[in-house]
Amino acid sequence: MDGLDTKFSALADPTRRAILARLSLGEATVNELARPFEMSQPAISQHLKVLEDAGLILRRVEGTKRPRRLAKEGIEAMDQWLGMLRTALEKNYDRLDGVLANIDTQKKGEMR
């Protein structure tokens, strides 16, 4: 499986989340990505590597530049998982609606 562990771990860092937020606005070079952070370029490159290994960003070659952008598939894989979790929880609560409806009718006198 194409590591959801790796993806969620990659997200578990505020700098990397900020980088993803910046990339959601569009492609950016390492320089552009490093600018808002008080961090050396190698440090930013290290974060970019983690994001790339996790399949969350892609790089393109343009002359000497290596602009990064979001990897749609990688992001969607995480989103799908959250969707599944949501579905399982929703199932629980749909069932709970039924349970509550029964409590209401059976135990009205007892409730207060």
Added chain:
Amino acid sequence: MSKMTLKIEGDTHVIVTRRFAAPPEALYRAHTDPELIQKWLLGPEGWTMPVCINDAKPGGKFRYEWTNGKGAGFHITGEYLEVSPFSRIVHVERMFLPDRTPDNHVETTFERDGEGSLMKIRMTLPDEKTRAMMLATGMEHGMEASYVRLEGMI
């Protein structure tokens, strides 16, 4: 129609909200009475909770065991920290998959909302990594459950 929201907040929280037609009193009972819990806290179709022990008082413990009836299963244990009928429950829990996961601190509140209630669950994990891992291991279970459901359809 989706009445539920699920989102991550800050570095360590997961927030779930859901509206119910029933009043907070009923909602509270459905979260603390084992007979009622066993009717709904089951996750995907096909899973049951044969063991449900729940002693909802400060310091009280609970234990839920789930099975899919085909050899797969896991359990959760927890302790209650604060219990305020019918509005607020604070507990810690961890899953055994079978390895023990780090403690999840969970605050659940039930507020009156018109004729019904608004439930809010705020989970706090020890750190970002643990939250990430919780979300990731949950995936395997969600997937497993989906496969089990799929088995039932084909």
